[in-house]
Amino acid sequence: MRVPGDDEIRRLHERCAPTPEAFALVYAHCAIVCAVAEQLMARRDDVDAALVRAGCLLHDLGVYRLFTASGELDHARYIRHGVLGHEMLAELGFAETLCRFCSRHTGVGLTAADVRDQGLPLPPGDYLAETPEERLVMYADKFHTKTRPPAFVAPETAAASLHRFGPAKVAAFTALRADFGDPDLPALQAHYGHALV
Numbered sequence: 001m002r003v004p005g006d007d008e009i010r011r012l013h014e015r016c017a018p019t020p021e022a023f024a025l026v027y028a029h030c031a032i033v034c035a036v037a038e039q040l041m042a043r044r045d046d047v048d049a050a051l052v053r054a055g056c057l058l059h060d061l062g063v064y065r066l067f068t069a070s071g072e073l074d075h076a077r078y079i080r081h082g083v084l085g086h087e088m089l090a091e092l093g094f095a096e097t098l099c100r101f102c103s104r105h106t107g108v109g110l111t112a113a114d115v116r117d118q119g120l121p122l123p124p125g126d127y128l129a130e131t132p133e134e135r136l137v138m139y140a141d142k143f144h145t146k147t148r149p150p151a152f153v154a155p156e157t158a159a160a161s162l163h164r165f166g167p168a169k170v171a172a173f174t175a176l177r178a179d180f181g182d183p184d185l186p187a188l189q190a191h192y193g194h195a196l197v
């Protein structure tokens with residue numbers, strides 16, 4: 001499988017972004033998620049680092065399809081960004097392994113029951129991170145948010161935000177935390193200048 005490098009992925013973002021502002025918001029977030037994952041990968045040797053980098057940098061590509069004509073994000077359909085990114089990459093000929101980073105990073109994983117019970121605007125099915133690389137990309141994504149202004153998210157804040165989705169989601173995050181550990185967010189804050197919430 002061919003895994004695209006950082007420069008190729010950056011050009012892809014530039015091509016897909018509807019505005020320079022959308023590019024700045026989404027690409028910076030993807031790069032920060034990649035930096036979080038790099039920290040976590042440095043502690044272990046059982047993940048494919050090039051694949052994780054590509055997964056982090058690609059995971060939110062579908063967000064570009066959710067900007068309205070006035071440049072705002074369509075929050076009502078935001079949950080679709082994963083499947084939209086998967087579709088975009090598949091149309092461009094990327095391998096399924098890469099497409100899945102888009103459709104398998106939402107929350108701590110969506111089950112077919114979540115889709116049904118919450119009435120989510122997604123095709124029926126499970127959207128779960130399965131490989132170590134998919135799990136790491138999904139986990140790293142929980143520590144930064146594309147709010148305006150963007151911010152880093154403390155592990156406790158990320159856990160608390162999952163409470164409304166039920167104890168199984170909190171337990172899934174706790175298991176990820178035990179597996180990968182907490183990132184050093186202050187070090188990244190100092191570099192990127194984003195607040196920690």
Ligand SMILES: [Fe+2]
Nearest residue numbers: 029059060141
């Ligand atoms: Fe993300």
